[in-house]
Amino acid sequence: MTVSVTIKGIKEGLLVIVGDGDWVEASQVLLTKLAEGGEFFQGARLVLQLNSRGLGAADLGKLRDSLGDLKINLWTVLSESSLTENAAKALGLETGLPKPAAAAGALPEIPAIIPVEDGSQAILIQHTLRSGKSVRYPGHVIVVGDVNAGAEVVAGGNIIVWGRVRGTVQAGTEGDTEAVICALDLAPTQLRIGNAIATSPKRRGKPEPEIARVRNGQIVAERWKPNEKL
Amino acid sequence: MSATVITITSGKGGVGKTTTTANLAVALAASGARVICLDTDIGLRNLDVVMGLENRIVYDIVHVVEGTAKIKQAMIRDKRLPHLFLIPAAQTRDKSAVSPSDMVRVCNDLRPDFDFVMLDSPAGIERGFRNALAPSDKVLIITNPEVSAVRDADRIIGLVESEQKGPPSLIINRIKPDMVKRGDMLSIDDVLDVLAIDLIGIVPEDEQILVSSNRGAPVAMDEKSRAGQAFRNIARRLKGEQVPFMDLDKQDGFLARLGKLIRPGG
Numbered sequence: 223m224t225v226s227v228t229i230k231g232i233k234e235g236l237l238v239i240v241g242d243g244d245w246v247e248a249s250q251v252l253l254t255k256l257a258e259g260g261e262f263f264q265g266a267r268l269v270l271q272l273n274s275r276g277l278g279a280a281d282l283g284k285l286r287d288s289l290g291d292l293k294i295n296l297w298t299v300l301s302e303s304s305l306t307e308n309a310a311k312a313l314g315l316e317t318g319l320p321k322p323a324a325a326a327g328a329l330p331e332i333p334a335i336i337p338v339e340d341g342s343q344a345i346l347i348q349h350t351l352r353s354g355k356s357v358r359y360p361g362h363v364i365v366v367g368d369v370n371a372g373a374e375v376v377a378g379g380n381i382i383v384w385g386r387v388r389g390t391v392q393a394g395t396e397g398d399t400e401a402v403i404c405a406l407d408l409a410p411t412q413l414r415i416g417n418a419i420a421t422s423p424k425r426r427g428k429p430e431p432e433i434a435r436v437r438n439g440q441i442v443a444e445r446w447k448p449n450e451k452l
Numbered sequence: 453m454s455a456t457v458i459t460i461t462s463g464k465g466g467v468g469k470t471t472t473t474a475n476l477a478v479a480l481a482a483s484g485a486r487v488i489c490l491d492t493d494i495g496l497r498n499l500d501v502v503m504g505l506e507n508r509i510v511y512d513i514v515h516v517v518e519g520t521a522k523i524k525q526a527m528i529r530d531k532r533l534p535h536l537f538l539i540p541a542a543q544t545r546d547k548s549a550v551s552p553s554d555m556v557r558v559c560n561d562l563r564p565d566f567d568f569v570m571l572d573s574p575a576g577i578e579r580g581f582r583n584a585l586a587p588s589d590k591v592l593i594i595t596n597p598e599v600s601a602v603r604d605a606d607r608i609i610g611l612v613e614s615e616q617k618g619p620p621s622l623i624i625n626r627i628k629p630d631m632v633k634r635g636d637m638l639s640i641d642d643v644l645d646v647l648a649i650d651l652i653g654i655v656p657e658d659e660q661i662l663v664s665s666n667r668g669a670p671v672a673m674d675e676k677s678r679a680g681q682a683f684r685n686i687a688r689r690l691k692g693e694q695v696p697f698m699d700l701d702k703q704d705g706f707l708a709r710l711g712k713l714i715r716p717g718g
Contacts, residue, residue, distance in 0.1 A: 267614065283553040290582065295614050312556055314586055314615070350648065352610030353603050354577075370606050370646060388646075 227251045234319055235267035235297060245277065249285050256292050265356055267297035269319065274302045279309040286313060342379065351375065351389065360396075371411055377401075383408075386429070390414075399436045408432040408443055415441055455488075455566040457559050458690070459588035461612075463604030465575030467596045468625040471661055473572040474502045475672040475680070476592075479687035481536035482673070485567040488527065488537040490558070492584040493574035494549055497541035504668020505530065505538050514542035517554045523561050532673070537566075547579040552586030559587035568690070577611060585612065590690075591620035592652065597627050597638040602646055609649060621652035623686060628657045629700040653686035655679050656700055 225243035229236060229252075240248050256263050268289060286296040299310035299317055307317050343361030353372025357363055362379035373389035375381055381393045383405035392414040394401030399416040407429035409422045415434065420441035431446035460473045473489055481487045490513060491499035500506045505528050511521035516539065523539075530536035539558075542549060555571075562569050573584035585591070591612050595605040605622070612620045624643055631637035644651060658679035664671045671680035672687070678698070685695045 279553045280551075283551055286552070287579070287582070297616075313553055314556065314617075316616070352613075353607040355610055372603050372607060 225251060227255060229255060232269065235269055236263065236294070237269045237271065239271045240273075240275070242273070242275065245275070245281060249281075249288070252285075253288055253292070256289070256294060261356070261358060264293040265295075267295045269298045269300065270296060272299060272301040272303070272306055276303040276305040277301075277309055278305065279312045282306070282309045282315075283313055286315070344379070350385070353389075369405075369410075380404075402433050402435045404431065404433040404446065406431050408434060413441060413443075455486075455559075455563045455569045456690075457563070457569045457571065457587050457589045459571045459573055459584050459591045460594060461573035461581060461584060461591065461608055462575065462594040462601070463577060463608040464595075464601045467594050467601050468655070468661075469575070469594050470498045470502050470572050471665060471670075472592070472594050472623060472625065472655075472683070473499060473570050474670045475683035476687050476690070477503075477536060477568075477570050478530075478533065478670045479672040479684045480568050480570075480690065481530070481533040482684075483687060483691070484535070485691070486535045486565065487568045487570060488539065488562055488566050489570045489572060490539045491541035491572050492550070492555070492580060493572060494541045494580065495543065495546045496574065497543050499572050500528075500538060500540045501668060502665045502670065503530065503538055505540075506668070509540050512540045512542040513558070514545050514549045516558060517550050523558065547574070547583065550583050552582050555583045556587045577607065581608075581611075585615060585617065588617055591617055592623055593620050593647075593649070594623050594625050595643065595647070596625055597632070597640075597643055599638070602638065602643055606647055609647060619650060621650045622647060623653040623655065624651070625655045626657045627654055627700065652689050653682060654697055654700065655682040655686075656698075 225248040226241035227248060228239040238252060240252065289296050297316055298319060299306060299315050301307050310317050344364055345359050347357060347365045348367065350367035351357060351365060351369045351373040353370050355373045358376045360378040363375050363377040363381050365383045365385065368385040369375055369383055369387045369389045369391060371388040376392045376395055378396050379398065380401050381391050381403045386407040387405040387410045389410060390412045391403050391410050393403045394416045397416055401415050403413060403415065409425055413420045413434055415436050418436050418439060418441045432443045433446055434441055434443040460469050462469050477487045477489045489499060491497050494514065500509060508528050511526040513526065515521035516523050516526045526539045527537045559569055571584045571588065574580035593605050593608055595601045609620055624640060628637055632639045640654060656678050658671065658677060660671050660677050661679055671677040672683040674680045682698055685698065688695045
């Protein structure tokens, strides 16, 4: 491998830095790396940093389509070459990051949070997950918004939704039967905790905040009550 | 002046993308705007039939992209409306004959000469949809008051949002007020509850649509048609006018009123 391709996670999404060298090889290496990541990268948006490499719209479009096949969205192209920049614009791609610190190679990393409380890893998603969207995370998942039918959330830990759940939610994938799923309106297509599976009963009356958990090997959803220990 | 490129899409097939494209184009052109429609459903073209221009096709969009024809040669002028044009899709090729960047280039070539470029998207979320989305300035999502159509619309909205194409607007097509009243059909509110995007039009079910599609004369030309009226209203909203939504409960226009005149109290 003569072309260096680096992938790292940044605040805006997935940053890919492609070094100098043959483009065909570089794009192959990148696609292989991303494909190896399997579902981990799916749904990610990608920031492509190309330094001074000059690329036409055809090459860039091809990469975009190949990435699309892997369910990865090519979002931004960072380049010092005007050819590449124009090609990216022609494809309707962004050519800069929204924050001022867009200088090549100087993308700020999110500082690690020093937990004051004894906490555990979670991600916060502040928008509605529409059909086809999939969120997978080994820790807890918190969604502020709805999980629509056709969307799925898979978490190693708990799932907390400040909104409606209509899609498929799966908590405690690593076999954690203590995991819970709670939502303001819990009416999923399917709900799984550990190895237990349940579907929602037909709703009667108004939606209420509910907590689903495993009791005696079965999933039960209970109305949320104040002062209850989770 | 530069045109607004409008993509009409839905995810699910058969909800009325092509009908909507043809009718909005006719309504916009009838109001004086310069409009060109592009059928991006390569291999399964329909827009030419619905617009009644099928027998005049010589060149299509693939010829333009491949350079065998100039863009002006592929443009078919509507006989009824001089400001309305169509570039048809190729019937003997498939979606891979055109790429998203080709579409961007074609639309950019058209922008200076038109007010609206209307892209009729194919069903699905694959290449054809990507082609139709790439050059878009404004996305119109068509759905029917039906669970599967709404589900697919939700998926499409997610894809449009992730492409950062700006907030799409929604057209709910083929609504039947009496079925909604009986609780047998999703209501406007049910649909909006799930999709949560801006509503730009409600089109009532109208048998005349089928007749007019077969005849190649979009209902938007028919002053009496309720669906035609709905499409004309959407066209005005696209031009930035504030138009109130139609009262769907009102019974079908002239004949019903005539019936009441003949049989008062009946």
